[in-house]
Amino acid sequence: MxxxxxxxxxxxxxxxxxxxxxxxxxxxxxxxxxxVNTAADDPVGAARLIQLGQQSAALTQYTSNISTLKSSYSQSETALTAIQDAMQSARETALSANNGTNTDADRKAFAQQLTQIQQTILGLMNSQDSSGNYIFGGSKTSAPPYTANSDGTYSYNGDQSQLNMAIGDNHSVASNITGWEAFQQSINTARTQVAMTAPAVDDGRVTLSNGQISDSATYDAKFSGGQPYTISFVSGTQLKITDASGTDVTAEASQNGAISNSNGANQTVTFRGVDLGLNINLQSGDVPNTVLPGHTFTLATQPDTFNTSRSAGNPSTAVVTSATTTNQAVYNSTFPAGGAILKFTSATAYDLYAAPISASSRPVSSGTLAGSTATAAGVSLTFGSAPAAGDQFVVQSNNHQTQNILDTMSLMISALNTPVDGSAVAQQKLQATMNAGVSNVTSAMNQAGSALTSIGTRGQALDDQSTTNQSLVLANSTSQSAIRDADxxxxxxxxxxxxxxxxxxxxxxxxxxxxxxxxxx
Structure with a gap:
């Protein structure tokens, strides 16, 4: 060839x-x-490097997110710790104010101290981060989560949204603690009420407190089914309790309803998980078996109350002056649990919607104004002046199952500012109010403590995931080096x-x- x-x-x-x-x-x-500088150098290796590069970028973002979360948790923890300290101060002040030797002037001074502590707590609950975002408002970070109402109560304007951030593959944690979980879920131990039904004019011989829930399990299981209860004093040493159907349930009361009249101050009657403070105030010459029978009281859970507000853009200046439940059955079945919005379609016609209103919202109730009152979903709302077409009013129900620390303190402050000197009955009612307030402050402290525990748990999750991520970063770097780097x-x-x-x-x-x-x- x-x-x-x-x-x-x-x-x-x-x-x-x-x-x-x-x-x-x-x-x-x-x-x-x-x-491996180009895909042509090693097609398989280049494809694997792209995957490893994406993982590396994700791990870098996870590290940044963990750093951000730790900063957020630190701010929330600092605020919650300060709030707990202020609550403890409020509790100690309330215990001191509840001393029977204090005068009205002394109690007013204590009320001023509690007011200052309340404002401190309010400021902390409206804490902002370095970017000006409110840390306890949920997703509503641009407005203060807590504001005062005209009736002295405080409303939570935030939501329950938790803002999640990824810290690992398929692993996210909430970056925030909402005011709802930290403050709004504090158990209200004073959510029952007592009313005297006889005699028609209170003679002061028997005072019975509104009660405090001492056993939540028993209360939840038994109390509501039999209310309202009637408590009758049948002798100088015995009371009787009947439920709504008239059945005698005295056997479920402490000591089977037996009471003392010889040492009648500061007794406790426990019934279906509720502790009732009882004081017998006999006057000179009274015969217990003669003067005590005939005193009767009703005992029931506090009815729902309502917070109302008008929309800023309303055409009229009308405001809701009162809101009450007028049909309990309709209210229980139709009133939106998350709050409602009453919207006027004319000067007299209105619709009630579940909040918030969207394009697909349908009214749950409709009606026409009767005089100055609108009734919807079992609730009657009275207006101070005539509404106009386009007016909207927010109606938020309060079932008193929970009570935030600000409202608890407002009740104690109001009680301490009310003169009671010279009236044993008034002093006994004050003492019952303060005891309930102290119990609710303790409940609020426990709730804030649970929020702190949640932060600690999340922080531990960050540390654990950070360790995992560091191992993944090392493995990623080793894998990239094995494919890309030359020997x-x-x-x-x-x-x-x-x-x-x-x-x-x-x-x-x-x-x-x-x-x-x-x-x-």
């Missing part, structure tokens, strides 16, 4: 060019110690071989080139 000179030159040139390019590429690899010894050996082969090719070409026919002429 003969090989033409041109074919030989082309083949040799192509081989030499290929060898030269290989040596040049290996030289670059030896210089950078990177063996210095191997690449130098390969470069030396390629350079030697290139030199040999050059030498062989020059030698064979001398064997041409023209060299023999």
């Amino acid at each position: 003969r090989i033409s000179t041109s074919q030989y030159y082309e083949t040799t040139a192509a081989n030499y060019s290929r060898g030269y390019n290989n040596a040049l590429q290996t030289s670059a690899e030896a210089s950078s110690l990177v063996k 210095p010894a191997e690449v130098m050996t390969r470069l030396t071989l390629q350079q030697t082969m290139l030199q040999a090719a050059q030498l062989a070409f020059s030698k064979i080139n001398q064997l041409g026919l023209f060299n023999k002429i």
Whole structure:
């Protein structure tokens, strides 16, 4: 077989060019110690590097999120700790104020102290982060979560939304503590009420407190089914309790309803999880078996109350002056649990919607104004002046199952500012109110403590995930290095071989080139 000179030159040139390019590429690899610069260098390795790069970016973001979360938790923890300290101060102040030796002037001074503590707590509950966002408002970070109402109560304007951030693959944690979980879920231990039904004019001989829930399990299981209860004093040493159907349930009361009249102050009657404070105030010459029978009281859970507000853009200046439940059955079945919005479609016609209103919202109740009163979903709302078409009013129910610390303190402050000197009955009622307030402050402290525990649990989750992420970062870096980085010894050996082969090719070409026919002429 003969090989033409041109074919030989082309083949040799192509081989030499290929060898030269290989040596040049290996030289670059030896210089950078990177063996995969383009997908052409290693298609499979390049694809794997893209995956590892995406994982690395995600791990970097997780690290940033963990840092952000730790900062957020630190701010929430600081605020909650300060709130708990203020609550403890309020509790100690309330206990001091409840001392029977204090005068009205003393109690007013204590009320001023509680007012100052209340404002401190309010400020802390409306804490903002370094960006000006309110930390306890849920997703509503641009407005204070707590504001005062005209009736002295305080409303939570935030929501229950938890803002989640990813800290690992398929692992997210909430970045915030809402006011709802930290303050609004404090159990209200004073959510029952007592009313005297006989005699028609209170003679002061028997005072019975509204009661405090001492056993939530028993209360939840038994109390509501039998209310309202009637408590009757049948003798100087015995009371009787009947439920709504008239059944005698006295056996479920402490000591089977037996009471003392010889030492009648500060007695406790426990019934279906509720502790009732009882005081017998006999007057000179009273015969217990004569003056105590005939005193009767009703005992029941506090009825729902309502907080109302008008929308800022209302055409009229009308406001709701009162809101009461007028049909309990309809209220229980139709009133929106999350609050309602009453919207006037004309000067007299209105619809009630579940809050918030959306394009797909349908009214749960409709009606026409009767005088100055609108009745919807079992609730009657009275207006101080005539509404107009387009007016909207927010109606939020309060079932008294829970009570925030601000409302608890308002009740104690009001009680301490009410004169009671010279009236044993008034002092006993004050003492009952303050005892209930102290119990609710303790409940609020426990709730804030639960929020702190939640922060601690989340912080531990951050630490655990951070450790996992660091291991993943190390493994990712090792995997990328194994695919991308060159072995210095191997690449130098390969470069030396390629350079030697290139030199040999050059030498062989020059030698064979001398064997041409023209060299023999």
